[in-house]
Amino acid sequence: MDKLPAFQAIKHALKSVIQFRNAGIRIGLPWVLVLAGINLIDRSFSPAPGPAGSAAGMMLPGVMELVIAALGLVIFSSIAVNWHRYILLDEVTASEKVFRLDRPVWSYVGRTLLIMLITIAPVLIFSLAFVNTLPNLGFLLAFPFFVAGIYIMRMSVALPAIALDRTDFGISAALQVTQGNNLQFAGLLALNGLILFATFLALGIVLSIVGGASLTAAKFLALVLSVPVNLFLSLFSVSLLSSLYGFFVEKRKF
Numbered sequence: 001m002d003k004l005p006a007f008q009a010i011k012h013a014l015k016s017v018i019q020f021r022n023a024g025i026r027i028g029l030p031w032v033l034v035l036a037g038i039n040l041i042d043r044s045f046s047p048a049p050g051p052a053g054s055a056a057g058m059m060l061p062g063v064m065e066l067v068i069a070a071l072g073l074v075i076f077s078s079i080a081v082n083w084h085r086y087i088l089l090d091e092v093t094a095s096e097k098v099f100r101l102d103r104p105v106w107s108y109v110g111r112t113l114l115i116m117l118i119t120i121a122p123v124l125i126f127s128l129a130f131v132n133t134l135p136n137l138g139f140l141l142a143f144p145f146f147v148a149g150i151y152i153m154r155m156s157v158a159l160p161a162i163a164l165d166r167t168d169f170g171i172s173a174a175l176q177v178t179q180g181n182n183l184q185f186a187g188l189l190a191l192n193g194l195i196l197f198a199t200f201l202a203l204g205i206v207l208s209i210v211g212g213a214s215l216t217a218a219k220f221l222a223l224v225l226s227v228p229v230n231l232f233l234s235l236f237s238v239s240l241l242s243s244l245y246g247f248f249v250e251k252r253k254f
Helices: 006-019 021-045 055-089 103-133 135-163 171-177 182-213 215-248
Strands: none
Touching: 006 021, 006 182, 006 215, 021 055, 021 215, 055 103, 055 135, 055 215, 103 135, 103 171, 135 171, 135 182, 135 215, 182 215
16 A cells, blocks of 8 residues: 655645646646636626625625636636646647636536535534534534545545546545555645645735735735736646646556
8 A cells, every 4th residue: 555755745746836837837827817807807896895794795795706716616627637638648738728628627627526525515514513512612623624635635636537538537446545545645735734824925925015005006916916826826736636646546656
């Protein structure tokens, strides 16, 4: 049974993003710009928040956030399919496939949603019951969400198989090849969290400095910086999945 070297997996994913940055920009930047445009339109035309407790104030932002999240998942899946094929098959993405929305992309979306349903839905149901029963101990819910994160990562090893047109490797197969690695995936999840924290901390520091001089400039800079940040995080996340798939399924070494 292969034991995952968590630090090496993170290092390998980061190296892939840096080494193949030109391909990453070509594959991911067009979609990230589309997402930035959608966010700009949403900010420009969304109505002002209604009074606290009003239906307009509570429902409309939720609907828009849901729509943008759905579009974000489709965009991420399109980038992922092309990036997996580039990393694992050395396939250079044709110009007409940069904005691909074909069967593998929708299968990627569907499997991602299924993984989230399997892992997050039970935790949310448990959390609601727990908070209603023991409201003062809500902080303990961090543990089941962390465990859910471990299984999300283990199940997600099945995602690159979709990009490679493999129909014989699904979620159950991903759980089987990664069994005995819960502790390693916990370490991987913690390291991944540190990278996310460092990225958003750096972004927050820059925006707070600019915001001290001009709030308008800070909002504009936030939109501009969201492009490279979202591009990096998308490529890093997909690269990590490619690394995990290569290690557990194709028996590649880091």
